[in-house]
Amino acid sequence: MKFQIQRDRLVDGVNDVIKAVSSRTAIPILSGIKITAHDEGITLTGSDSDISIESFIPKEEDGKEIVNVEQTGGIVLQAKFFESIVKKLPLDTVEIEVHSHLQTVIRSGKSEFNLNGQDVSEYPRLPEIEEDSVLKIPTNLLKTMIRQTVFAVSASETRPILTGVNWTVEDGMLNCVATDSHRLAMRKAPINGGNGEPYKAVIPGKSLNELNKILDDTADETEIVMTENQVLFRAKHVLFFSRLLEGNYPDTSRLVPSESKTEMTIGGKDFLQAIDRASLLAREERNNVVKLHISEEGGVQISSNTPEIGKVVEEVQSDATTGEELTISFSAKYMMDALKVLEGAETNIQFTGAMRPFVLRPTGDDSILQLITPVRTY
Amino acid sequence: MKFQIQRDRLVDGVNDVIKAVSSRTAIPILSGIKITAHDEGITLTGSDSDISIESFIPKEEDGKEIVNVEQTGGIVLQAKFFESIVKKLPLDTVEIEVHSHLQTVIRSGKSEFNLNGQDVSEYPRLPEIEEDSVLKIPTNLLKTMIRQTVFAVSASETRPILTGVNWTVEDGMLNCVATDSHRLAMRKAPINGGNGEPYKAVIPGKSLNELNKILDDTADETEIVMTENQVLFRAKHVLFFSRLLEGNYPDTSRLVPSESKTEMTIGGKDFLQAIDRASLLAREERNNVVKLHISEEGGVQISSNTPEIGKVVEEVQSDATTGEELTISFSAKYMMDALKVLEGAETNIQFTGAMRPFVLRPTGDDSILQLITPVRTY
Numbered sequence: 001m002k003f004q005i006q007r008d009r010l011v012d013g014v015n016d017v018i019k020a021v022s023s024r025t026a027i028p029i030l031s032g033i034k035i036t037a038h039d040e041g042i043t044l045t046g047s048d049s050d051i052s053i054e055s056f057i058p059k060e061e062d063g064k065e066i067v068n069v070e071q072t073g074g075i076v077l078q079a080k081f082f083e084s085i086v087k088k089l090p091l092d093t094v095e096i097e098v099h100s101h102l103q104t105v106i107r108s109g110k111s112e113f114n115l116n117g118q119d120v121s122e123y124p125r126l127p128e129i130e131e132d133s134v135l136k137i138p139t140n141l142l143k144t145m146i147r148q149t150v151f152a153v154s155a156s157e158t159r160p161i162l163t164g165v166n167w168t169v170e171d172g173m174l175n176c177v178a179t180d181s182h183r184l185a186m187r188k189a190p191i192n193g194g195n196g197e198p199y200k201a202v203i204p205g206k207s208l209n210e211l212n213k214i215l216d217d218t219a220d221e222t223e224i225v226m227t228e229n230q231v232l233f234r235a236k237h238v239l240f241f242s243r244l245l246e247g248n249y250p251d252t253s254r255l256v257p258s259e260s261k262t263e264m265t266i267g268g269k270d271f272l273q274a275i276d277r278a279s280l281l282a283r284e285e286r287n288n289v290v291k292l293h294i295s296e297e298g299g300v301q302i303s304s305n306t307p308e309i310g311k312v313v314e315e316v317q318s319d320a321t322t323g324e325e326l327t328i329s330f331s332a333k334y335m336m337d338a339l340k341v342l343e344g345a346e347t348n349i350q351f352t353g354a355m356r357p358f359v360l361r362p363t364g365d366d367s368i369l370q371l372i373t374p375v376r377t378y
Numbered sequence: 379m380k381f382q383i384q385r386d387r388l389v390d391g392v393n394d395v396i397k398a399v400s401s402r403t404a405i406p407i408l409s410g411i412k413i414t415a416h417d418e419g420i421t422l423t424g425s426d427s428d429i430s431i432e433s434f435i436p437k438e439e440d441g442k443e444i445v446n447v448e449q450t451g452g453i454v455l456q457a458k459f460f461e462s463i464v465k466k467l468p469l470d471t472v473e474i475e476v477h478s479h480l481q482t483v484i485r486s487g488k489s490e491f492n493l494n495g496q497d498v499s500e501y502p503r504l505p506e507i508e509e510d511s512v513l514k515i516p517t518n519l520l521k522t523m524i525r526q527t528v529f530a531v532s533a534s535e536t537r538p539i540l541t542g543v544n545w546t547v548e549d550g551m552l553n554c555v556a557t558d559s560h561r562l563a564m565r566k567a568p569i570n571g572g573n574g575e576p577y578k579a580v581i582p583g584k585s586l587n588e589l590n591k592i593l594d595d596t597a598d599e600t601e602i603v604m605t606e607n608q609v610l611f612r613a614k615h616v617l618f619f620s621r622l623l624e625g626n627y628p629d630t631s632r633l634v635p636s637e638s639k640t641e642m643t644i645g646g647k648d649f650l651q652a653i654d655r656a657s658l659l660a661r662e663e664r665n666n667v668v669k670l671h672i673s674e675e676g677g678v679q680i681s682s683n684t685p686e687i688g689k690v691v692e693e694v695q696s697d698a699t700t701g702e703e704l705t706i707s708f709s710a711k712y713m714m715d716a717l718k719v720l721e722g723a724e725t726n727i728q729f730t731g732a733m734r735p736f737v738l739r740p741t742g743d744d745s746i747l748q749l750i751t752p753v754r755t756y
């Protein structure tokens with residue numbers, strides 16, 4: 001294998017695939033990056049066997065040469081060293097050449113590295129995915145949907161299925177739901193493609209977080225192929241594979257209350273800041289629980305009190321309140337997570353009593369829903 | 379105590395004094411910030427008993443009112459809570475008022491905090507310093523001198539005196555020296571003021587790092603008062619006190635070789651980058667030792683070799699080399715620290731053999747000196 005490549009393109013590719021590489025891997029060769037030079041250009045691969053990422057660097061783009069392959073072939077190089085080397089090389093172009101005994105020379109200007117490589121044939125194969133049908137969604141919408149749900153997955157492995165986000169596709173709608181059993185986040189949006197069949201998949205939260213880092217914020221479509229136990233995302237020059245979580249995701253549709261006893265409409269940004277301040281004096285070890293009071297006259301107050309430190313009271317300007325007087329306590333962290341997703345929009349909150357989960361939605365928009373279970377404070 | 383204050387000025391003051399506050403303090407009241415309201419304005423104080431910082435916020439500046447003191451007095455408030463509260467308050471102005479039982483109300487718009495305060499009379503007094511003579515130096519020069527020496531102090535407490543920087547003032551020159559016994563950094567510059575007497579002080583590296591964060595990068599002068607066991611730095615609106623280290627600083631003047639057997643002049647920036655790359659394949663646990671070879675013909679090569687990983691060779695363009703052929707090994711980290719201080723300037727390096735310390739100076743400038751002890755590698 002021997003090729004010359006534009007260094008910035010190599011750095012971009014390494015930055016993508018290294019997100020799948022874990023330094024703590026049971027399969028030693030997976031601590032490396034697979035590099036293959038072929039007739040179309042260079043392909044880089046990183047994997048931790050749950051997530052696999054493949055980045056393709058074409059020989060030329062827009063009539064400009066990016067890669068010159070002198071001899072095809074492949075090698076696996078230690079990800080950590082390869083990454084820091086390519087980032088620090090002195091010139092804009094790099095030459096990589098494999099000599100005998102897997103010795104790999106990386107050359108740029110008067111800098112010459114000689115790395116011990118590993119045999120490319122020992123690198124695990126990527127999952128094979130049959131592309132009988134492909135779903136398509138604008139990449140920036142996909143990123144938003146990930147961001148609006150993935151934070152609510154469970155951080156605990158006691159119920160592994162809850163560490164994933166439940167994706168279902170039906171009648172041209174993609175519906176994403178995450179819950180850690182204390183709160184729930186839902187987002188839905190239209191999706192293109194597919195063969196008319198319904199799809200479902202529980203995608204690990206970790207995979208979606210890494211995917212979100214790799215995808216560019218563009219309106220170009222990302223292609224999605226879902227199979228029994230794998231999902232493939234295909235964006236420009238990047239393939240992202242993730243295994244799916246096994247097991248049945250709980251039916252969350254019945255968690256959302258259908259009626260409400262108290263309702264309030266509020267500016268999301270001011271409310272977020274008031275909750276943030278009120279949480280300053282709440283105990284961290286108890287999830288920063290704060291208290292919300294809606295008076296019969298429609299006044300809204302947030303407060304918290306830790307006797308050793310002090311107390312705080314925030315009066316909040318509500319656009320409208322209806323229904324019963326209410327005093328309810330909840331995790332300030334969960335409330336702030338939910339409000340951040342709503343991005344400061346005017347927000348409608350529906351309560352059905354101090355002990356029942358309550359629901360946040362942007363006013364006049366039912367494509368997003370956030371549900372939070374209150375905390376008992378007696 | 380009762381006053382109203384511009385919030386941004388209060389935040390600035392808290393940001394300064396909190397640098398002296400340690401959460402792990404043997405004296406509980408020192409986890410607080412002392413606030414006093416007096417006829418001239420507001421004074422904030424933070425201290426960990428080694429370092430004390432006082433920030434003054436005047437009643438008005440440039441004809442604009444900053445503070446309105448309704449009632450003078452003082453209180454001590456938990457630094458951690460007070461800091462996060464003032465940063466997040468909703469309006470541009472804040473009112474702070476002490477009620478009975480040290481209850482302190484912090485109010486901004488519809489946000490109201492009630493903090494348990496501590497009695498200001500229990501807060502330790504700042505060191506009293508007799509200002510019989512004051513030294514003066516431009517603040518940006520002071521910051522540069524700190525940066526160019528403090529990195530070389532010892533991180534180990536085995537010889538406590540080496541955790542400080544040795545400052546001496548004689549004949550209108552301030553001389554700063556730091557060494558961890560493996561390398562040494564020296565910087566000198568003219569200083570104004572004083573009463574003609576020589577001064578000396580060993581200032582803890584930690585104090586100088588904190589001082590450097592607080593000082594603005596301005597040509598305005600900072601005043602310095604040195605006493606037997608304290609040093610005071612006075613900049614606009616800020617007083618910074620530090621205790622001094624006790625004991626005699628070793629005589630470092632004889633460490634610097636007076637002759638050289640091999641000499642090289644080199645571009646500091648390219649050399650730094652080449653060392654950085656060569657260090658990538660050197661063992662971290664051994665301070666990333668790299669090897670420098672100067673051939674009889676004047677060629678300069680940096681290399682490192684870790685058999686399990688690979689090797690690297692860097693050819694470096696030298697502006698001039700004279701004297702004997704040389705192969706020498708040293709810590710890449712120490713070399714990079716020294717080269718960073720020289721800020722990419724053309725650098726002259728003088729060697730007196732593979733086992734003797736060598737000296738770096740910017741070409742034609744003897745106000746800065748960096749000395750590094752080589753490493754045996756057989």
